[in-house]
Amino acid sequence: MPADLAVIGLGPYGLPLAQAAVTAGVATLGYRTGPEAGLLSPAEQRRMLSGGFRPTTNATELGRVRTAVICAPTPQGADGGLDLSRLEAAARTLAAHLRPHTTVILESPVYPGTTEGILRPLLEEGSGLRAGRDFHLAYSPSRVDPGNRDFTPANTPKVIGGLTPACTESAAAFYGRLTDKVVRARGPREAETVQLLETNYRHVNIALVNEMAVLCHDLGVDLWDVVRCAETKPFGFQAFRPGPGVGGHAVPQDLTAHGGRTLRMVELAQQVNSRMPGYVVQRAATLLNEHGKSARGARVLLLGVTYKPDLADLHGTPAQEIALRLMELGASVSYHDPHVPAWSVLDRPVPRVDSLYEAVADADLTILLQQHRTYDLQGLSVKAQLLLDTRGAAPTGAAHRL
Incomplete structure (x- = not known):
């Protein structure tokens, strides 16, 4: 059975997307970008395979889908910035097989400007096609919360920012098959910055409550009771709770390694949480x-x-x-x-x-x-x-x- 969708990168961003697509009845191809650890149980894998998911290592199959979503990991590099090497490799692989009228969407966490400044040139040079004319190009921040039973891909709104209005609508049409609500951003940079804001919001607020935990211990105050009471405020407050550190795949971004721009609050949050x-x-x-x-x-x-x-x-x-x-x-x-x-x-x-x-x-x-x-x-x-x-x-x- 031919696939409608190719998910490129089967790590913490790609696998949940592939699961959501299979659940929605979309025939899905999964292409690994590296030694990504399996995050699914054997039972989940069997359900995906029976629902139309097909893993492949054959890159030529990427040219036979209507939509390709790049979910390659972008971990923190040695300089503290995002390592885009696997994203760039995935783009080159896709470009070699890209066909006209394909919709290409990036979901990997990136810096604002990456879709237009890095992904677009790689796709155009490798394919000979023009983004916005021969194929659609857009960015959509991944909103994955592993283990969350209340908010799934189906009821979590998806933000879309396309290179052109037609690109946005093509990407929105695809995500409209997976989720109840699609939110259109002005363009790729705005959509990329949504990801930046959402990730940093988490890290900054965790840092605040972690600092409060240290302070309250020194003062002999029960922070957990403080948070319990504070979260009864119906406006202007969202409860975060302290912990032994911040894990997960979402890397805080202060842009220091990206043009020398510094988000001071994010830099401080990293220091506190570390x-x-x-x-x-x-x-x-x-x-x-x-x-x-x-x-x-x-x-x-x-x-x-x-x-x-x-x-x-x-x-x-x-x-x-x-x-x-x-x-x-x-x-x-x-x-x-x-x-x-x-x-x-x-x-x-x-x-x-x-x-x-x-x-x-x-x-x-x-x-x-x-x-x-x-x-x-x-x-x-x-x-x-x-x-x-x-x-x-x-x-x-x-x-x-x-």
Whole structure:
């Protein structure tokens, strides 16, 4: 069966799009841009295959679809900016097989101006076609929230910014098959900047509440109660909660590596959030010391090492740095996570406990890093000698909170 859609890049942005397309009845081709880790369960993979999804490594098939969406990862590079190398490689691959009247959409996180300044020239030079005349070109920020059961691709509005009005309408027609609402931006730069604003909004607000967590601990104030009360305000406030660090695939962008432009608030947010793993370890060492124990030789159990609850994704998880810092202090570190059967830190395997309650009772300190649904925090807090709760999930008074 011929495919209507080619999703180029099957990582954290491409796979959810391919899933949404298959669910909507769109015959979909999946083309990998590199060694992307599988983020789907075997059951989800079977459902996609039976619904019309077809993975391929044959680039010539990219020239047989009506719509091609580039979802190549753009991770943080050595200079702190976005690494666009896989996006550029994907563009060259597509360009070699691009046919007239195809709609090309970019969903990868990028800097404003990337669609027109980088993607367009690569597609035009490699295909001999002209964007806006021979094929449609647009940008749409990916709005993926893994594990969110309330907001799915079907009920999350999609922003579209096309090179021309016709490009916008062609992209809108495609996304109209997947979602209830399409929002048209003035152009690609505006749509790209939507992604920039949404990503940085998350990081800045997490940084604010992380700073508040440190302040409130020093003042003897229960931040979790403060947030609970503050979120009753029906306007002008959205609740964010602190944690041991910020994980995930969305990289904060202050544009320093892109033309030297600096977003001061984002730069500060990065500094605040990057300090949180160290702060957790500092709190852990202090707790042990207050109870007559040293971090050196202490048995420390980490609960939940993924970056998000109820998912197996380890990308950017703060648990990595926390475990490493504890090991450097001489602690004996083990972990439990129902979604992670094996875990290593700098190629050093971290022991995984099987009997959770026995391990919690045996540990000198248990640190809750991720609040998986399967954890009975009431029962675990009773068993634990010391419990440091970085998520505010344990019953009040049952644990030491971040």
